[in-house]
Amino acid sequence: MGTDTRLEELGVSGLGEVDEPAFSGLAERHRRELHVHCYRMLGSFEDAEDAVQETFLRAWRRRETFEGRSTFRAWLYRIATNTCLDLLAKHRPEPATGGEVRWLQPYPDRLLDELPAGDADEPETVAVARETIELAYLVAVQHLAPRPRAVLILRDVLGWPAKEVAELLGDSVNSVNSALQRARAGMREHLPAERQDWTGGQQDAELRELLRRFTDASVAADIPTLTTMLRDDIRYSMPPTPGVYVGLDAVVNSWIEDGYEGMQGLRPVPTSVNRQPAVAYYHWRAEEGAYLPLAIDVLRISGGAITEVFIFDADQFPRLGLPERLPADGTE
Incomplete structure (x- = not known):
């Protein structure tokens, strides 16, 4: 994934010789994958945007520290990971609890499509890439403390060797391996038991x-x-x-209490986010003469039944590339 650039490929002895436009061009090649990495770390699309911008700023200011021993891409990942850890320490010193992540935001599939495709000869790699962007994974990983979270993502998602993760975090390999085991145990507590049966984006x-x-x-x-x-x-x-409502009775009762029963004037638009099926709903507004954004349901389906529903507000529609309104005849 991405372009592995070393100093010799740049034709320079150090990044200090590269001007800002050229540097930005190099960094931009990796924007989407860095954004997805920060999104996994932070669980919020908006926070990931901030983290990537800060990563590029730090990288430019510290460009002379890139000595070419690793790839430019790996160097950016190091900066991005530490940027996320700094943001978490400042704004979210405690991980999520109770199975809910209030800062969770959806990630548009159209932007995930910008990532290079996985190797067709390695279906396990493709499955990992899909499963680790689904919302249930994001919820589970947000329940880990920041450093074990970073270890898990770097080791199990990105496939970094323990030695490189240890160097990034300033820890020993033993500490990294211990953190990974704790993180995996924590994920098992919060991931769905039927994870191996996820349908993902299969249609x-x-x-x-x-x-x-x-x-x-x-x-x-x-x-x-x-x-x-x-x-x-x-x-x-x-x-x-x-x-978080758990169990059929609790979910149905919440819908009834919220006044959903008997609601009229909805129009659906099928879509997908986080490699999961989703439906955006628009609500008829007579004063506007149009259907306006209401909410989007993101579904997890397993064994022929719906096992989880995430509902996000209409403020997510623009980011997801959904129309701002639907006219009365249903055309866009």
């Missing part, structure tokens, strides 16, 4: 039919029909609103 006929029925029932606000598609241990949350 087979059975999944498409389930999505169609879910969408139709949602537009009709038909809670009894929706209930037939939910697993008994369904999880439901609405970041940044506090609270």
Whole structure:
């Protein structure tokens, strides 16, 4: 992933000889993958944006420290990781608790498509890349303390050797290996038990039919029909609103209490985020003569049933590339 650039490939003895436009050009090649890395670390698209900008600023200011022993890409990852750790120490010194991540934000698939494709001969690599961007993974990893979180992502997602991770964090290899074991144990506590059965972005006929029925029932606000598609241990949350509902009765009761039953005037737009199926809903506003953004449901599906629903506010629509309104006839 990315371009592995060393000093000899730049034709210079040090980055101090590279002017700012050339440096920016080198760094920009890695923007998307660094952004995804920071997103995994922070769980927030907006915070990841800030982290990447700070990474590029730090890299430019410290360009003379790049000695070419590693690739330029690896050097940027080191800076990005430490930037994220600094941001976490300042703004989120404690990890998430209770199974919820109030700062969680969705990541548009159209931007994930900018990442280089995984090796077709290594399906496990492709699966890891997909599973580690899904929302359930993001929630689980946010429950880890920052440094074990960094170790887990660098070792298990990016595949860095323990020695390089230790150098980055200023720890011993033994400390890194110990942190990795703790992080993996922590992930097992928070990841879904059926993780190996995730459908991810697969769009087979059975999944498409389930999505169609879910969408139709949602537009009709038909809670009894929706209930037939939910697993008994369904999880439901609405970041940044506090609270996670677990179990069929708790989820259905929350919908009834929120006044969803009998809601009218919805129009759906199928989409996908975090490599998961999603549906954006628009609500008819007579005074505007149009359907305006309401919310987006992101689904985790396993074993032919919906096992988790994340609902995000309409303020996420622009980032996800969704239209700002739908006219009365449904055209865009």
